[in-house]
Amino acid sequence: MKVETAKRVGNACVWRKYSENILPPLLQAALDSFVEHGYHGTTIRTVAARAKLSVPGLYHHYASKQALLVAIVQFAMEDLLVRSEDAIAEAGSSVEEQFRLLIECLALFHAHRSELAFIAASEIRSLEGESRTAHIKSRDKQQQMVDNIINQGMREGIFDAEHPKDTSRAIVTMCTGIAQWYRHDGELSPEELAIRYANIARMTLGVGSGSQRRSVITAPTPLRTDARGRPDRG
Amino acid sequence: MKVETAKRVGNACVWRKYSENILPPLLQAALDSFVEHGYHGTTIRTVAARAKLSVPGLYHHYASKQALLVAIVQFAMEDLLVRSEDAIAEAGSSVEEQFRLLIECLALFHAHRSELAFIAASEIRSLEGESRTAHIKSRDKQQQMVDNIINQGMREGIFDAEHPKDTSRAIVTMCTGIAQWYRHDGELSPEELAIRYANIARMTLGVGSGSQRRSVITAPTPLRTDARGRPDRG
DNA sequence: ACTCCTACCGAGCGATCGCTCGGTAGGAGT
DNA sequence: ACTCCTACCGAGCGATCGCTCGGTAGGAGT
Missing domain, CATH: 1.10.357.10 (Tetracycline Repressor, domain 2)
Structure with missing residues (x-):
């Protein structure tokens, strides 16, 4: 019974809590691009630019476009x-x-x-x-x-x-x-x-x-x- | 009142009638590809091949990939x-x-x-x-x-x-x-x-x-x- | 002082993309 | 016989794609 308590914040439960900017900036940039143009319609250059990174800079964090998705x-x-x-x-x-x-x-x-x-x-x-x-x-x-x-x-x-x-x-x-x-x-x-x-x-x-x-x-x-x-x- | 009668087929209405293969073969090939890979994930070569046409053959019927969609x-x-x-x-x-x-x-x-x-x-x-x-x-x-x-x-x-x-x-x-x-x-x-x-x-x-x-x-x-x-x- | 490691980047490679050039084959009209 | 039109295609162009090569800059550890 006490197990669930750890998940509670004040009198509301965690499942109701939604904070802003939950994704790391690079993933957020990818998500925004995917929403706008779709996965195949998005280029790795667009994502990199939106995240203020070069293309190799992006690949330092994720191995491929697929890995972002x-x-x-x-x-x-x-x-x-x-x-x-x-x-x-x-x-x-x-x-x-x-x-x-x-x-x-x-x-x-x-x-x-x-x-x-x-x-x-x-x-x-x-x-x-x-x-x-x-x-x-x-x-x-x-x-x-x-x-x-x-x-x-x-x-x-x-x-x-x-x-x-x-x-x-x-x-x-x-x-x-x-x-x-x-x-x-x-x-x-x-x-x-x-x-x-x-x-x-x-x-x-x-x-x-x-x-x-x-x-x-x-x-x-x-x-x-x-x-x-x-x-x-x- | 008689206007709607022309649309009726037998005792059922046209809105209930669904026949097979309603799209021209080329559009059907495009639709199948879009369903499988999405619009941006589909190449014009795939559509042409599926419709048994060459790429220029496809462009004889539709001006662009966008026109197909x-x-x-x-x-x-x-x-x-x-x-x-x-x-x-x-x-x-x-x-x-x-x-x-x-x-x-x-x-x-x-x-x-x-x-x-x-x-x-x-x-x-x-x-x-x-x-x-x-x-x-x-x-x-x-x-x-x-x-x-x-x-x-x-x-x-x-x-x-x-x-x-x-x-x-x-x-x-x-x-x-x-x-x-x-x-x-x-x-x-x-x-x-x-x-x-x-x-x-x-x-x-x-x-x-x-x-x-x-x-x-x-x-x-x-x-x-x-x-x-x-x-x-x- | 040196070795690592993390976090990046400029330049560019090979592949593939949408689309086009300059044709041909064959039927219809006169 | 000739012209036109429809329905195609082989070859390939320029652009862009995902991804990589060979680096550097700077902080942490010893």
Whole structure:
């Protein structure tokens, strides 16, 4: 019981804590370039310039362009899995609470770390060999965490879904999809969005949206758009 | 009233009809390559070889690599929008029916034409200039069709959502997400999947899943995976 | 004073990229 | 018989790609 305490910071859990600039500068430069142009559309010279390094300077830190992608994707999956486990642990034995916190955690991650999550999801085909296999394994593990909780809830009679497996996939897809459209300068904070998504997810399982917390204004009108086709307010 | 009849084939509507090999061979070769390696990861030589043409032979049909992508993406968006309008038209004046058929149509398209939909969604950043703007406009139009029907349903008191705009986005995301994981050789037919997704979507709006049609077996265990990280049973 | 090691870089190599030059083969029209 | 057009292709150009060679600068350890 005391094991989880080490992970807690104040009265909030680590899975809710998101600090800025978590990646080393070089990986951050690579991530920004990948988000803008894609892995194959990015040149090593662009990444080096963005990180204020020469090309050989870059290769001192990473063996290849592929190694940059692998490091980014591994970081993303590790971070998400640890947070997900923390969230479930915090929920205790209530399946309904486990589900609510896990979906909140998923949504929170895909909003706060949208660039990281976007690349981890969209550049699977650019990963070579074992890295791809390992990445897909992590992704499947994440899907299974949701599957298991939903199945448990079905057994306990808390959840009601005709096709739990399909519902589970739909829920995970709508959460991971956040990374495709979320904007850090939008009106909706990751925390507010996560609560809304947890409620939407609960409804697909026949559970009323239950105890809400706060409510905010509605969405804006898009103007220009960026590389990912999201509205650009910058 | 008679205007729509021309679009009907037998007793089913055109928006439900999906034939094989809809793209000209050269575009199909390009699409297959883009799905496998991404736009920037695909070389013009690969596409030419797959289409059994020389490189200059390819350039006789399309002016550039970019033109291939533009043609594919335009075809996809045009096809989806026409089908969506047909689906709504078939539904008549009932908002609940309009919603059900539109979601079915969305899901059907993203399952049947998953390769097309996958590229149209994932290669937005590879589109240059006006093509990108036009594509994003189409995509926003598609999102608005769902928004409008949900808003109408809210006004009529048929639908119940705390945040209709967020719910609408979540629903569209889960449907477009089908293109990322759907396999033509899986156990679930596009038609069955579409019915399930329509029911899941209805639940997020506080509408019971209502009249179901048939029910099928559950999902399989993944073995190997392909370029998109989907389970590979080939 | 010397040896290491870390953290870089100027110049450039070989391969591959998108695309083009200058053609040909064969059918349709007159 | 001649002109035109469509549908191609062998060879290769200039640019750019990922990556490397052979260095240097400066701090830490002895």
